[in-house]
Amino acid sequence: MKILYLYHDLMNLYGESGNLRALERHLADQGEEVSVDRRTLGDALCFDGYDFLYIGAGTERSQKAALEHLRPYAGALKEALDGGMHALLTGNAASMAGREIVDGLGKIWSGLGLLDFTAREQAGVRYTGDAVAAFPEIEPPLVGFINKCDDWTGRVPPLFRMVMGRGNRGEGGDEGFRQGTLLGTHLIGPVLVKNPAFHAWLVGRMLGREPEPVSYPYEEKAWKVTYEALMARRDVPSET
Amino acid sequence: MKLIAILACKLLRFAGKLMGKGSSLPGRVALKLDPNILQKLTLPDRILAVTGSNGKTSTVEMIAHVLRENGLKVSYNKEGSNQIEGVTTFLLSDCTLGGRVRSDVILLESDERFARHTFRHFRPTHYVITNLYRDQLTRNGHPEWIFDILQDSIHPGTELILNADDPLVSCFPMGRDNPVVWFGVDRLPFSEETPSGRYRDGAYCPHCKGPMEYDFCHYNHIGSYRCPACGHHRHETKYAVTQASLAEKYLVLDGEYRVDMSFAGIYHMYNTLAAYAACRELGLEGEAVARALSGYALRSGRIVSFRAGDRPGTLLASKHENSVSYDQSIRVAVGDGRDVTVLVLVDAISRKYFTSETSWLWDIDFERLSAPSVKQIVLAGRYCWDLAARFDYAGIDPERIHIEADVGRAVDWLGANAAGYIYAITCFSDKDKLLSRVEPEREGQA
Numbered sequence: 001m002k003i004l005y006l007y008h009d010l011m012n013l014y015g016e017s018g019n020l021r022a023l024e025r026h027l028a029d030q031g032e033e034v035s036v037d038r039r040t041l042g043d044a045l046c047f048d049g050y051d052f053l054y055i056g057a058g059t060e061r062s063q064k065a066a067l068e069h070l071r072p073y074a075g076a077l078k079e080a081l082d083g084g085m086h087a088l089l090t091g092n093a094a095s096m097a098g099r100e101i102v103d104g105l106g107k108i109w110s111g112l113g114l115l116d117f118t119a120r121e122q123a124g125v126r127y128t129g130d131a132v133a134a135f136p137e138i139e140p141p142l143v144g145f146i147n148k149c150d151d152w153t154g155r156v157p158p159l160f161r162m163v164m165g166r167g168n169r170g171e172g173g174d175e176g177f178r179q180g181t182l183l184g185t186h187l188i189g190p191v192l193v194k195n196p197a198f199h200a201w202l203v204g205r206m207l208g209r210e211p212e213p214v215s216y217p218y219e220e221k222a223w224k225v226t227y228e229a230l231m232a233r234r235d236v237p238s239e240t
Numbered sequence: 241m242k243l244i245a246i247l248a249c250k251l252l253r254f255a256g257k258l259m260g261k262g263s264s265l266p267g268r269v270a271l272k273l274d275p276n277i278l279q280k281l282t283l284p285d286r287i288l289a290v291t292g293s294n295g296k297t298s299t300v301e302m303i304a305h306v307l308r309e310n311g312l313k314v315s316y317n318k319e320g321s322n323q324i325e326g327v328t329t330f331l332l333s334d335c336t337l338g339g340r341v342r343s344d345v346i347l348l349e350s351d352e353r354f355a356r357h358t359f360r361h362f363r364p365t366h367y368v369i370t371n372l373y374r375d376q377l378t379r380n381g382h383p384e385w386i387f388d389i390l391q392d393s394i395h396p397g398t399e400l401i402l403n404a405d406d407p408l409v410s411c412f413p414m415g416r417d418n419p420v421v422w423f424g425v426d427r428l429p430f431s432e433e434t435p436s437g438r439y440r441d442g443a444y445c446p447h448c449k450g451p452m453e454y455d456f457c458h459y460n461h462i463g464s465y466r467c468p469a470c471g472h473h474r475h476e477t478k479y480a481v482t483q484a485s486l487a488e489k490y491l492v493l494d495g496e497y498r499v500d501m502s503f504a505g506i507y508h509m510y511n512t513l514a515a516y517a518a519c520r521e522l523g524l525e526g527e528a529v530a531r532a533l534s535g536y537a538l539r540s541g542r543i544v545s546f547r548a549g550d551r552p553g554t555l556l557a558s559k560h561e562n563s564v565s566y567d568q569s570i571r572v573a574v575g576d577g578r579d580v581t582v583l584v585l586v587d588a589i590s591r592k593y594f595t596s597e598t599s600w601l602w603d604i605d606f607e608r609l610s611a612p613s614v615k616q617i618v619l620a621g622r623y624c625w626d627l628a629a630r631f632d633y634a635g636i637d638p639e640r641i642h643i644e645a646d647v648g649r650a651v652d653w654l655g656a657n658a659a660g661y662i663y664a665i666t667c668f669s670d671k672d673k674l675l676s677r678v679e680p681e682r683e684g685q686a
Contacts, residue, residue, distance in 0.1 A: 009443040014377055015602025017438065042451065043443070059384040065449035071251050124389075126381045130596050145597045147377055149385075161522055189599030193629055221625035226596040229622075232596050 001032045001140050001206065004050045007058070007066045008038045011093055014147070016056025017088070020188030022055075022219075028204050029214045044075045052206055055192035057091020057188040060121060060149065064109055067096045068104060075085040081114070086181045086206050090191055094176060094184030095119035095150055097173075104130075104149070115177055116182075117154030125149060131165030131187060133175055135198060142195045143226045144187035159185055163232055181205075196220050242339055245274040248443075265329030278328060282340040285365065286522055289348040292370030292389065293383070294408070294565055296377050299370060302351040302515035302536060306535070307345055309532035310524055316347030323354045324361070339446055340458040345522060352386045355393035367394065368401040368518050370510065371462065373564045373605060374410045374441070378595045383408055384446065394418065403510070404475045406445040407460045411472070423517040424477040425509060425595050427464070428484050431456040435463070437567060438605050447472045458506050459571075459595075460564055479517040481509055486575065497530030502537040530654035545669075545681040546664075549655025551583075553662025555674060560589045560667040563603035565657040569665045570604070574611045575665035579660030587647060589622030591669035598626040606634045615659035618642045620650035621670060651677040 005020050027034045039045055047053070058066060065198060070077070081087060095101055097114040104123030111119070126149045133142040141163055151169040158174035160167075167173035168186075176185035183202075184192070192199040194218040204211045252266035270277055291298050300316055305393045307314045315334040317326055329346065337340045350358060352372075369390070372383040380386050387408055390493050393654050394400070394412065404424035411479050413420045435442045435457045442461025450469025457463035466473035484491035489504040493516050501508060513531055544555040555570040589674045610615060617640055619627040624645045631641055642657075644650040651674065654662055664674055 009440045010449075012439050013382055014374065015599040018599075018602035018633070020628075025633075048664050059382050061384055061449060065444070082530060098359070107334075128381055130377055143596070145378065145599055148403060177284070189597075190602050193602070194598070213552070216629075218625050218629040222598070223621070225622060225625060226288070226598070229596045232598075 001027050001034045001052070002050045003034065003036045003052045003054065004047065006045075006053065006055045006070070007034060007090060007124055009040050009191065010062050011056045011058035011066055013046055013057040013091060014145070014189045016090060016189060018128060019056065019088075019192045020054060022190065022193045022199065022204075023052075026214070027206070030203060030211055032207070032220050034124060035067050038063045038183040041069050045070070045076070047073075047085060050085055051082065051154075053087040055089050055093035057093060057147070059091065063092045064103070066093070067101070067109060069112070069207070070096065071110060074114070077112065078114060079181050081180065087183065088163065088202070089184040089188060091188035092150065094186060095152070097177070097184055098152065098154065099180070101150070106208050114182060115156055115179060117152045117156045119152050121150045127166045128165065129165055130230055132163040132189060132227070133160035133165070133187065134163050138197050138201050140197045140223070142187065142191070142198050143223060143230060144191055144194055146184050146186050147188050155224060159183055164230060176193070193219060194223060196223060219223070241274040241279050241338060242277060245270040245277045245335060245357060246335065246339060248273055249329060250542045253329060253333050262331045264323065264325040265326035265418075267332065269334055270328055271325065278331065280339055281331060281335055281362075283362060284341055284344055284346060285431050286344065287346045287348070287362070287364045287368040288368065288522060289350045289355065289359070289364035289512070289516055290368040290370065290518070291350040291352050291402075292368075292561065293352070293373040293375040293386075294559070295370045295507065296349045297513065298508070298540045298542070299368065299514045299518075300347055302425050302511060302517050302533060304347055304516060305534040305536055305551055306529050307522070310528050312344045312550065313342065313346055314345050315341070315343040317349055324358050325335055327358055339536040350393070352668035353389060356389060356455040359393050359395060362393045364398055366399045366401055366518065366521055368514055369403065369412060370404055370514050370625070373405045373460070373562065375559070375601070376561045376590070377600070378597050379593070382486070383441070384418065386447075387411065389599040399521065399522055400578070401514070403514070404477050405458065405464065405471065407442060407452065407461060407465050410475060411447055412520075414447070421517065421521055422475045422477045423479040423513050424474065425481040425506070425513065426456055427456045428458075428481070429456055430486060430506070431463070433457070433459055436605070438563070438603050438607075445470060445472050459567065463516075479513065479520060481513050484509055493530055494526060497526050499530050500535050502535060503543050505568055505572055517559070544675065546675065546678040547681065548651050548658065548678045549664060551655060551658045553654070553658070553664060555664045555666070555671060557671050558665050559666055560586060560669060561597070561600050563600050565652045566604040566665065569663070570606070570608050573639060574608050574614065575666070576663070577613070577616050577659060579613055581616040581618065581654065581660055581662050582609060583618040583620060583650065583662065583666075584627055584656060585620045585650070585664065585666035585670050586627060586674055587670045589623070589669070598623055601630040606631060610634065610636045614640070616640050616642065618644060618654060620644050620647055647673045648677055667676050
């Protein structure tokens, strides 16, 4: 299983590197031989032969630097996705996949054009907070953290439906995108560590089969503690 | 209306103190009575504000101590009330009925997100910015976001006293003509050649995002950097730590003044240096500042010695949601030299607001705890399973890790089983859960 981890030293805002460490282990637990290649600004990119691509969240300025570097490869990326490569973009890495990003100063940055949406950043406005997201393919909802300053306009096939926290536009509603093997979500941080059920689902998709049952008791207990804490707080107004 | 607002504030403050109430209500009432009350006060000619991710409170406390030792009358928001209502309360409490603030110097610990609002009403003459790190991202977004927000708190004419070793803080003077004074720590025996830690916030220039180079690092992205692409670089310092020893607990300022520290850590050195730079800029002599700083013990229970059963230990109060703060505490535990047992306690992630967010655990360099001197590790509190999941990837022998959600049982376990000296790493939000179950000994020593 060959994994490409892009901008590991730039788009790693809040523990995103944990996603790769966990994915590597969980794939190995399924008997896979796993290799991870890290590429970043200044490196030439090639997607040939990779099974999975990951990009994490960054600051708005880091995201623009990553986008400038990645845009010339948008065609090659689309080909790799059409050829069956799986990809997960978390945080504002997901916002790069659309038609364009309008930043807080009104400047327009061409996106990767993989999906038909515009990400609009708002100067001085930011949405941060705990989140719970329902995913139709599995029972347990995801827990996580939204930390973004953009809303999306346009038609996007969603990945999640927000139970708590902000979606693609406004509170609740659709969140992220899912188009074939390409997944995107605004959730930032070690999404796969925090959500073992979603992690197992993703591993299954990559393997093309139902994964062998492997128990991850720490991740599972941690998910339960957070899920229960968030649901108990769901209707209590914030204290800040 | 000014007199009424001042009177109302003083009365409410008096009543609030009797009832042990917080300090924001009197200011809120005064602002309701006269929204422009702060602009009508006669302020002293020295107003110093301190902001940044870490070390604000320690730095402000040290500055207040030095100024008072040198005979100056100082008022500051020591209750941590750094929002506008709290600032109003403490200024009005300190002024005459005519509206003249009595102190020689006003000191303000300023929240990064609220400084821009506070300084609409009056402006600091001196503004210390200590550092910008990943801190409480559930409120703060990220450091560059805070950088942008802080821009609005800087007004023409204010003298900036900045940490030269922080590449993001060093961007503040760009496009401004404020007077700027830099402080920094020179290369020391324990400096590192390359940035350390689990992430690389110094990998790219905060100004142009070109790859950055470092001559040396003190921790994380703090050190001597330069960007070959745009030329952004560490500035020459006016005030510096020129020599230091962690083992002998001292530092030397500007090659002249030795300061003995009750607690040695690179982190505390930066706070001491920032306090020194600030006091020098307020007009004090180096010798006098260093004398007052020497032997100054940290207050507010940041460092507390205790016994669990008959086993001695030290609490290192850190900040949840702040990996740099944890990394510093881990360095202290690993650098002790003796065999140690480390307790990490995460029970309530914040004392001010609710969050269940644990991503920050993946930014902490827990891998350092794989050092052979760390004999045992106890993971405790409501979020012990998040800690366990993180430690499972840290390359530490699982035999050495003990997981205990209940804090009381974790302390009992330490009392019965801890090997070597105990270091307890947790946040202000959780430290009392520990201290109420152990025998605290004394503050400020380690």
